[in-house]
Amino acid sequence: MSVLHLSIRNESDISEAVRQSRAMAGRLGFSTTSAYYIATAASELAANLWIHAGGGMITLQRHGARGMELMTVDNGPGIADIDKALEEGFSTANGLGCGLPGVKRLMDELDIASYPGVRTEIKARKWL
Amino acid sequence: MSAKTNIAELSALLEQSRAAIIDEWKRTVMDLVGHKYPGVLSMDELHRHADLKLAAFSAYFASCREGLVTVTKESPLGKMVYDLSSDHDTRGIKPVDTALYLVALKKAISHQLVCAFPDSQEQFVEFLELLHGLMDQLTILSFDAYATTREKVIAQQSQSLMELSTPVIVLWNNVLLLPLVGVIDTIRARQFTERMLEAITRHEGIVTIIDVTGVPVFDTGVARHIMKAVDAAQLLGSRVVMTGISPEGAQTLTKLGISFANVISRVSLRAGVAEALKLVGRRIESIAGAN
Ligand SMILES: Nc1ncnc2c1ncn2[C@@H]1O[C@H](COP(=O)(O)OP(=O)(O)O)[C@@H](O)[C@H]1O
Ligand SMILES: [Mg+2]
Numbered sequence A: 001m002s003v004l005h006l007s008i009r010n011e012s013d014i015s016e017a018v019r020q021s022r023a024m025a026g027r028l029g030f031s032t033t034s035a036y037y038i039a040t041a042a043s044e045l046a047a048n049l050w051i052h053a054g055g056g057m058i059t060l061q062r063h064g065a066r067g068m069e070l071m072t073v074d075n076g077p078g079i080a081d082i083d084k085a086l087e088e089g090f091s092t093a094n095g096l097g098c099g100l101p102g103v104k105r106l107m108d109e110l111d112i113a114s115y116p117g118v119r120t121e122i123k124a125r126k127w128l
Numbered sequence B: 001m002s003a004k005t006n007i008a009e010l011s012a013l014l015e016q017s018r019a020a021i022i023d024e025w026k027r028t029v030m031d032l033v034g035h036k037y038p039g040v041l042s043m044d045e046l047h048r049h050a051d052l053k054l055a056a057f058s059a060y061f062a063s064c065r066e067g068l069v070t071v072t073k074e075s076p077l078g079k080m081v082y083d084l085s086s087d088h089d090t091r092g093i094k095p096v097d098t099a100l101y102l103v104a105l106k107k108a109i110s111h112q113l114v115c116a117f118p119d120s121q122e123q124f125v126e127f128l129e130l131l132h133g134l135m136d137q138l139t140i141l142s143f144d145a146y147a148t149t150r151e152k153v154i155a156q157q158s159q160s161l162m163e164l165s166t167p168v169i170v171l172w173n174n175v176l177l178l179p180l181v182g183v184i185d186t187i188r189a190r191q192f193t194e195r196m197l198e199a200i201t202r203h204e205g206i207v208t209i210i211d212v213t214g215v216p217v218f219d220t221g222v223a224r225h226i227m228k229a230v231d232a233a234q235l236l237g238s239r240v241v242m243t244g245i246s247p248e249g250a251q252t253l254t255k256l257g258i259s260f261a262n263v264i265s266r267v268s269l270r271a272g273v274a275e276a277l278k279l280v281g282r283r284i285e286s287i288a289g290a291n
Helices: A011-027 A032-052 A099-106 B003-016 B018-032 B043-063 B076-090 B095-115 B121-164 B186-202 B220-235 B247-256 B269-279
Strands: A003-008 A056-063 A067-074 A109-115 A119-127 B169-172 B175-181 B207-214 B239-243 B263-266
Touching: A003 A011, A003 A032, A011 A032, A011 A056, A011 A067, A032 A056, A032 A067, A032 A099, A032 A119, A032 B220, A032 B247, A099 A109, A099 B247, B003 B018, B003 B043, B003 B095, B003 B121, B018 B043, B018 B095, B043 B076, B076 B095, B076 B121, B095 B121, B121 B186, B169 B269, B175 B186, B175 B269, B186 B207, B186 B220, B207 B220, B207 B269, B220 B239, B220 B247, B239 B269, B263 B269
Parallel strands: B175 B207, B207 B239, B239 B263
Antiparallel strands: A003 A056, A056 A067, A067 A119, A109 A119, B169 B175
């Protein structure tokens, strides 16, 4: 199976996203280290859904012939300043503020689109 | 004809056909589900159940004034369905089969209503409506009962898992070992920190080894929980040695830009134990003459 939609409502849903993304990365042929990176990125994105957006959806899928994509969609408050959110140590919730910049380094591509108050969509991809 | 008259007459009809209903219901249940649970469901028991249920139906109908009242789980009838579902669950009877139980009862009663055909077709339709209204409520309750029982089981299990998963090991005088195993969520992190601080106080822990071999991934959330625990341990005067970070874990922490200040990190638990003992002025040595 190469598409999986997971609803993130509770904290325990985050670990399900971690398990599933790690397993999918393994099936797609990623190395143990890369699979660990992808799972950690999934954990960060899912945790952000839970903490900052009041829940949302994360989709794990194969991307093209040689990649994997993590996509989150939520209808939370949104990210007013995306550059700021990507800054090391910036957090509006007393977190470490290392999640989004970390995802950027763990994955190969990161796209963030946010319409505050309407919809936030984040895509993170990694190639084999 | 008023709803009340209909209810009274339906109730009387049920009373009248009680034996026939029980008989038909027992046979259906045995045919449909009995063979799946040899020795678990007996005809005698089914008979008793049916008898009690129908008595509860009569009592329920007697309590209805202007139409069907809602069956709550506290009412005698609701409680009966609830108990049945949780009893079935503990005896390994599947929820589908419990549902079949109720569906079969609905069928048996409908069938007997047809046999004892009431005065008018109109009244017959009303009877069926009343019956279905009641049985649907009971089916919903039994579903709820099943979910509640399950939730209780899950809550108990996660409680036991939690107790199981935060051991504190006194390795040597003033040296503690706390292995972290599994997903570290907010509740587990809090519990871990509490246990660790309590142990440091009780055993005058000078060195605390936190072994993270069993932590599935190190994300910023886990790192933050561990940092807080480490800070608290240091406030109580204990050094912290962290062991068991995997190579992938270490690389990930670097990518996340996280480093644990004031923490001595060792690859293996063995190296961590050696370091901890050194910090309290001890070391492990081979006995002279042994190899
Ligand atoms: N899905 C989201 N919805 C709204 N805001 C978000 C979302 N994801 C991230 N953010 C914002 O970006 C900031 C930085 O996120 P992150 O780097 O993960 O740090 P942290 O989660 O520790 O605050 C957050 O503090 C929050 O303001
Ligand atoms: Mg975050």
